[in-house]
Amino acid sequence: MENTKKMLVFCGSDDAHKSFPPFMLGCGAQAMDMELTLFFTLSGLNIIRRGYAERIQLPGAPKTLPEFLKIAKENGASFIACSAAFPILGIKGDDFIEGVEYGGVAEFVSLAEEADVVLTFC
């Protein structure tokens, strides 16, 4: 839809207090008919590594992180893994959950330019 507002979230940490807000706010934005893109970089990449989200826990949150990942995806979110951070983390980027795309700086900048809202958690 042409008039759909876009939210882009920079997920730069696997700290629980920084891993959950992108999904709490992002899923809320989807409920309010916004299009959501999550850009994962640095330790934030761990959120989308297979088997890692389960380990990031925030007692009292309404959903677990794997549940939030599923809800966001089901509602059409795009997950982008920052390939520039692969060597920093010592990963090859082949162990992500399904549906993750790769992107770099230019991808983030162009998404940020198009987005109506950009949030940063790092």
Place this chain on the structure above:
Amino acid sequence: MSSIELRAVQAAKVVDARGSACPGPLLEAKKAIGSVPVGQTIEVWSGDASTKNDLPKWAAKVGHEFLGFLAGEGYDRIFITRRK
């Protein structure tokens, strides 16, 4: 809508989101409103203090009608009519 009028509202669906913190009730409201016909009302129960402020904002943004809320015992009953 006055609380007397709200008490008379027959909701097509009641969503018990009392065990869920923000944004749980919002996500449940979004799911529930899609399951009732246009013109029908859903009633969301929430123990989260911010839901009665959040749901009217969501409704206004996505084009549904917030009718009001009733304070229950430790939770709020929030009424929203599907308008599209």
